[in-house]
Amino acid sequence: MFVPYLSDLLEKSYKVPAPIDPDKSFQELEVDSLSLAELGAHLEDELDVTIDEEELTPATTVTALAGLLEARGAVLTA
Numbered sequence: 001m002f003v004p005y006l007s008d009l010l011e012k013s014y015k016v017p018a019p020i021d022p023d024k025s026f027q028e029l030e031v032d033s034l035s036l037a038e039l040g041a042h043l044e045d046e047l048d049v050t051i052d053e054e055e056l057t058p059a060t061t062v063t064a065l066a067g068l069l070e071a072r073g074a075v076l077t078a
Contacts, residue, residue, distance in 0.1 A: 002066035005076055010062070014039065020062060027058035047074035 003022045010016040014035050021029075026036055040056045043049065049072040056065065 001076070002069045002074070003062060006062050006066055009039070009042075013042075022062035022066070025059050025061050026056075029062075031058075033058065043069065043074075047076070049074045 007018075007020040007022065010020055010029070010031070011018050014031055016029050016031060031039070036056055036058065040051045040053075044051055047069060049069060051068065051072075055068055
């Protein structure tokens, strides 16, 4: 449920070229550490979840982040 949302966000806000392979790490997708910090803050604000720095690293995949959001009970609003 969160993979398409995250892929769209990465494409539009962080200029990651499509198609995004959700099993690639943020490092492989060439998302830098500043962008990761901004992404974490954005997700916390928009989805009302807490994401620790250790949970969102260059080694994290889009699939893993989606699973984390789901496990934290994040809800996408229309």
